[in-house]
Amino acid sequence: MLQSKLFYKTTKEKSAEAEAVSHDLLTRAGFVDQLMSGVYTFLPLGFRVLKNIENIIRKNMEGVDGQEMLMPALNPKENWMKTGRWNSLDILFKINGSGDKEYALAPTHEEVVAPLAKKIIFSYRDLPLYVFHIQNKFRDELRAKSGILRTREFMMKDLYSFHTDQADLDKYYDKLVKAYLNIFKEAGIGKVTYRTFASGGTFSKYSDEFQTITDAGEDIIYICEKCGLAINKEIKAENPVCPKCSSDRFEEKKAVEVGNIFKMGTKYSLPFDLKFKDKDGVEKPVIMGCYGIGLGRLIGAVVEVNHDDRGIIWPKNIAPFLAHLIQLGDNKKVEAMAGKIYQDLQKQGIQVLYDDRQDKSAGEKFSEADLIGIPYRIIVSEKTLAKNSVELKERNKNIAKLVKVKQLTKLLK
RNA sequence: CGGGGUGUUGUGUAGCGGUAGCACGAACGCUUUGGGAGCGUUUAGCCCCAGUUCGAAUCUGGGCACCCCGACCA
Numbered sequence: 513m514l515q516s517k518l519f520y521k522t523t524k525e526k527s528a529e530a531e532a533v534s535h536d537l538l539t540r541a542g543f544v545d546q547l548m549s550g551v552y553t554f555l556p557l558g559f560r561v562l563k564n565i566e567n568i569i570r571k572n573m574e575g576v577d578g579q580e581m582l583m584p585a586l587n588p589k590e591n592w593m594k595t596g597r598w599n600s601l602d603i604l605f606k607i608n609g610s611g612d613k614e615y616a617l618a619p620t621h622e623e624v625v626a627p628l629a630k631k632i633i634f635s636y637r638d639l640p641l642y643v644f645h646i647q648n649k650f651r652d653e654l655r656a657k658s659g660i661l662r663t664r665e666f667m668m669k670d671l672y673s674f675h676t677d678q679a680d681l682d683k684y685y686d687k688l689v690k691a692y693l694n695i696f697k698e699a700g701i702g703k704v705t706y707r708t709f710a711s712g713g714t715f716s717k718y719s720d721e722f723q724t725i726t727d728a729g730e731d732i733i734y735i736c737e738k739c740g741l742a743i744n745k746e747i748k749a750e751n752p753v754c755p756k757c758s759s760d761r762f763e764e765k766k767a768v769e770v771g772n773i774f775k776m777g778t779k780y781s782l783p784f785d786l787k788f789k790d791k792d793g794v795e796k797p798v799i800m801g802c803y804g805i806g807l808g809r810l811i812g813a814v815v816e817v818n819h820d821d822r823g824i825i826w827p828k829n830i831a832p833f834l835a836h837l838i839q840l841g842d843n844k845k846v847e848a849m850a851g852k853i854y855q856d857l858q859k860q861g862i863q864v865l866y867d868d869r870q871d872k873s874a875g876e877k878f879s880e881a882d883l884i885g886i887p888y889r890i891i892v893s894e895k896t897l898a899k900n901s902v903e904l905k906e907r908n909k910n911i912a913k914l915v916k917v918k919q920l921t922k923l924l925k
Numbered sequence: 926c927g928g929g930g931u932g933u934u935g936u937g938u939a940g941c942g943g944u945a946g947c948a949c950g951a952a953c954g955c956u957u958u959g960g961g962a963g964c965g966u967u968u969a970g971c972c973c974c975a976g977u978u979c980g981a982a983u984c985u986g987g988g989c990a991c992c993c994c995g996a997c998c999a
Contacts, residue, residue: 524949524961525937529992540936549991602926603998620999654926654997662998670999730998774999804999841958875960882960893959903959 513833515867518542519556522880532728534815535659537824541883543832550656550664552808557884560832562667565807566646568698568829569669572691576684578644578671583624585648587616591623595783603651617650622776622802625672626784633798636676636790640684644671646807658728660808661768661816667807675799676788681775688803692722692771699810700827701817705770706742708733709755722771722805726816729768737761770810773803824885825908833865835924836886838877840893842870850892853902853920860921882907888924 520542530536538544543558554562570580589606592598598606598616605617618624625643633639646669653664660666671688675681689707696705701724708721721744723733734748735741738759743751753760778797781787786798811830818825828834835857839850847868854866865886867877881889891903891912902920905912915923 521935521950523936528931528937531993546991597999601999622999651998655993655995657993769998772999776999802999843958870958873958873960873962875958875962877961878959879961891959895959
């Protein structure tokens with residue numbers, strides 16, 4: 513991508529509105545734009561990160577046999593009446609269509625997937641089944657906050673699993689825990705993301721949250737100093753000592769919830785009469801599980817964890833580009849060489865943002881590059897070309913080294 | 926939803942009853958080119974509606990929007 517053509521704009525001044533670091537940096541660097549409270553556009557840079565996250569999640573969900581599909585955001589009122597959530601869920605967006613017809617904007621998709629499964633699942637031979645989708649969900653949060661960490665419209669992955677019995681659900685649930693931990697590792701926040709024992713809320717007595725340690729978080733989790741188990745506030749209130757090792761010493765940390773998985777049991781299969789016949793011809797309710805990750809919030813958490821005072825430091829797997837190629841000066845030779853490197857890198861399948869602008873000073877280009885936070889910075893200038901080289905620097909390191917032009921591609925790969 | 930705060934060019938701000946100013950950005954020209962360059966010219970603004978006043982960005986009332994704390998959060 514030529515930076516001169518990129519649909520973005522960076523801002524030097526710190527935003528007056530954005531309090532959260534991720535909000536400020538993502539806005540200033542041109543990744544997102546706020547339309548209204550809790551609603552954001554993902555600009556090309558941000559959209560590339562979103563797609564990368566999406567692909568990591570997709571790969572991992574396919575790894576546990578999830579089948580991707582897409583469910584509608586616009587839902588009929590009847591399904592939400594059936595579960596009682598039309599009236600009980602404060603955050604449900606309700607909208608009116610023609611003829612006073614009412615609809616819900618789906619905040620989650622049990623009300624769609626359960627009646628859908630009823631058309632497909634009849635026998636124990638049909639189970640287990642796993643489907644997932646990645647799409648925008650809508651929640652009328654009383655208070656949106658912290659930029660993309662808590663929004664009213666947001667991209668979310670939800671996987672729903674269907675089982676014949678609790679044991680099968682338990683087994684699959686454990687696989688999902690592993691898949692989730694892997695996703696957060698690949699997204700670059702593995703070391704600070706904890707599987708957190710939590711109370712289950714509506715669905716079941718217990719659930720697992722995935723909490724990323726950061727001061728921008730709105731949750732508090734407790735990490736057992738002896739065995740490392742993380743528990744949330746509700747569990748801590750019920751259990752003064754660690755449920756695993758009985759130690760009473762905990763480290764208290766602020767965290768943001770990047771994922772949550774539940775064993776729903778029959779909570780949604782019963783209202784929609786989702787049943788199957790077992791081997792003996794006996795009808796039984798299908799046992800369900802659900803597993804969510806908010807993509808935007810995950811991106812926000814990544815930025816909260818990976819930045820310095822100059823800007824974002826993207827983990828390689830989700831960076832909008834792998835390399836940021838910058839030409840300095842308006843020297844013809846420099847321009848020709850930078851253009852050639854740009855072509856070569858792209859031919860090798862390396863995602864590169866090429867700062868081809870000639871009306872910007874070196875300092876401005878550097879500052880902007882640091883703000884955007886692409887993992888590798890490649891400088892082409894008269895100075896480097898005199899040595900038949902380019903300068904290569906990693907965003908998270910302070911040392912730059914000269915690299916022969918010929919070796920560049922190999923090094924990046 | 927309860928409490929608090931803030932609305933001045935695209936962004937960050939000053940002005941706090943009497944000529945709306947500065948910096949950045951953007952545009953043009955010339956000069957510059959290794960850490961947000963220089964000079965010149967130009968561009969663009971008081972959230973909305975009432976009220977008080979000779980006069981309102983400024984005071985009052987109402988509305989709207991955004992931010993923060995709390996509550997809420999499948």
